[in-house]
Amino acid sequence: MKNKLCEMFGIDVPVFAFSHCRDVVVEVSKAGGMGVLGMARMDPERVEEELNWIDAHIDGKPYGIDVLMSANVEDSGDLKFEPDKLLPERHVTFVREMLDNAGIPPLPAEEEKTIMQDIVKGMNFTPRESLAMIETAMRHPVKLIVNALGTPPAGLIDEAHAKGIKVAALAGKPKHARRHKDAGCDFVIAVGTEAGGHTGDVSSMVLWPSIVDAVAPLPVLGGGGVGRGRQLAAALVLGCEGVWCGSIWLKTAQSEVTPEIKEKMFQATASDAVLTKTVTGKPCRTLRNAFSDAWDAPDAPEVLPAPKQNYLWWQQGRTRVERVRATDFLTYPVGQIVGDMNEETSVKEVVYEFMNELLDAKDRLNLQLDE
Numbered sequence: 001m002k003n004k005l006c007e008m009f010g011i012d013v014p015v016f017a018f019s020h021c022r023d024v025v026v027e028v029s030k031a032g033g034m035g036v037l038g039m040a041r042m043d044p045e046r047v048e049e050e051l052n053w054i055d056a057h058i059d060g061k062p063y064g065i066d067v068l069m070s071a072n073v074e075d076s077g078d079l080k081f082e083p084d085k086l087l088p089e090r091h092v093t094f095v096r097e098m099l100d101n102a103g104i105p106p107l108p109a110e111e112e113k114t115i116m117q118d119i120v121k122g123m124n125f126t127p128r129e130s131l132a133m134i135e136t137a138m139r140h141p142v143k144l145i146v147n148a149l150g151t152p153p154a155g156l157i158d159e160a161h162a163k164g165i166k167v168a169a170l171a172g173k174p175k176h177a178r179r180h181k182d183a184g185c186d187f188v189i190a191v192g193t194e195a196g197g198h199t200g201d202v203s204s205m206v207l208w209p210s211i212v213d214a215v216a217p218l219p220v221l222g223g224g225g226v227g228r229g230r231q232l233a234a235a236l237v238l239g240c241e242g243v244w245c246g247s248i249w250l251k252t253a254q255s256e257v258t259p260e261i262k263e264k265m266f267q268a269t270a271s272d273a274v275l276t277k278t279v280t281g282k283p284c285r286t287l288r289n290a291f292s293d294a295w296d297a298p299d300a301p302e303v304l305p306a307p308k309q310n311y312l313w314w315q316q317g318r319t320r321v322e323r324v325r326a327t328d329f330l331t332y333p334v335g336q337i338v339g340d341m342n343e344e345t346s347v348k349e350v351v352y353e354f355m356n357e358l359l360d361a362k363d364r365l366n367l368q369l370d371e
C-alpha cells in the first residue's frame with residue numbers, strides 16, 4: 001500500500017499493533033506492519049532487555065514503543081517508600097472478603113508485602129519515570145514513540161525528531177488531537193470507545209472522521225474495534241491512513257495471555273468487554289468478571305482514583321486470583337472486538353487476513369459504485 005504512514009516507516013501494510021508482548025511486536029513488523037511495544041510496568045533495565053531481544057529478532061524491520069505518560073497522575077515516587085500506607089483499610093477488606101467468600105485462598109502475609117513492593121515498583125506512569133525509559137529506548141533503533149495519556153512534552157518531541165524518531169499520541173476527542181498536532185506530533189491515533197484498555201466514550205465511527213478533519217493534513221490512525229480487513233477498509237474510507245489495534249493480537253499463539261484467559265475471550269461476546277474503573281481507577285475496557293461486577297453492589301466502596309485502584313486490584317485481587325486460576329475472576333483488558341475472537345491463529349495470519357479482506361472490501365465497494 002502507498003500512503004503517508006506506509007512511507008513514513010517504509011512498511012507494506014498500515015496495520016500498527018500495540019502489544020505488551022515482544023513476540024507480537026516482532027511478528028507484526030516482520031509481516032509488513034508496525035509493531036509497537038507497550039512499556040507500562042517496565043523500568044529502564046527491563047526496557048533494555050526487551051529491546052535487545054527485539055533488535056536481535058526483528059530482521060531490521062521498523063518498530064516503536066508506547067508509554068503511559070500522564071501529567072495528571074500523582075507522582076508515586078514517595079509512595080513507593082511506604083506501600084503499606086497506600087490503600088484504605090475499607091477497600092482492602094472489601095476485596096479480601098469478596099475473594100474469601102469465593103473460596104480463593106489468601107496470600108501468605110509475608111508474600112503480600114513483597115508483592116505490593118514489586119507492584120508499586122512497576123507503576124511507572126509519571127513523566128519522570130516514562131522519560132527514563134524513553135532515554136534507554138532511544139539508544140535502540142526505535143522509529144516511533146507513542147504516548148497514551150496526553151500530549152508528549154515539547155522537549156521529548158524535539159529530541160525524538162533530532163534522532164529521526166517519529167512521535168504520535170492517542171486521542172479520544174478532537175480537542176485532544178488538535179493539542180497533539182499543535183505540539184508537533186507526526187500523526188494522531190484516534191481511539192474509539194470500542195477499544196480495549198483505557199478509552200473514551202465516543203465510538204470509532206463518529207470519532208475517526210471528526211479527528212481526521214480536526215488535524216488535516218496530519219495523518220490519522222483509526223483505533224478501537226479494529227480486528228480485520230473490513231474494519232481497516234472502513235478506517236481508510238473514513239479518512240484514516242491506517243489502523244491501530246491492541247485486542248486482536250491477544251488471540252494469537254504469540255500473545256502474552258494465559259490459556260485460561262484466552263479461552264474466556266473465545267467464549268465472550270462484544271457485550272462482555274465492559275468499560276469499568278474497577279481495574280485502574282480510570283475507564284478501562286476489560287473482560288467482564290466477578291471483580292468488576294462486585295463494585296456495583298450497594299454496599300461497595302467508591303472506586304479509588306488512579307493509580308491506587310490498580311494497586312488494589314493487582315495486590316489484593318489479580319495476584320490471588322491468577323494463582324489458583326479462579327475462572328470467574330480472571331480478566332484482561334480487551335475491546336468489543338473480543339466477540340469476533342473465537343479461535344487461536346498466528347500473528348502472521350491476522351496480518352494477511354487484514355490484507356485479503358481489505359481487497360474483498362475494495363471489490364465490493366467498486367462493484368456498488370459502478371452500479
Ligand SMILES: Cc1cc2nc3c(=O)[nH]c(=O)nc-3n(C[C@H](O)[C@H](O)[C@H](O)COP(=O)(O)O)c2cc1C
Nearest residue numbers: 018038040148195196197224225245246247333335
Ligand atoms: C491488553 C491491552 C493493554 C493495553 N495497554 C495499553 C497501554 O499500556 N498503553 C496504551 O497506549 N494503550 C494500551 N491499550 C490500548 C491500545 O493502545 C489500543 O488503543 C486499543 O487496543 C485499540 O483498540 P482495540 O483494543 O479495539 O484494538 C491496551 C489495550 C489492550 C487490549
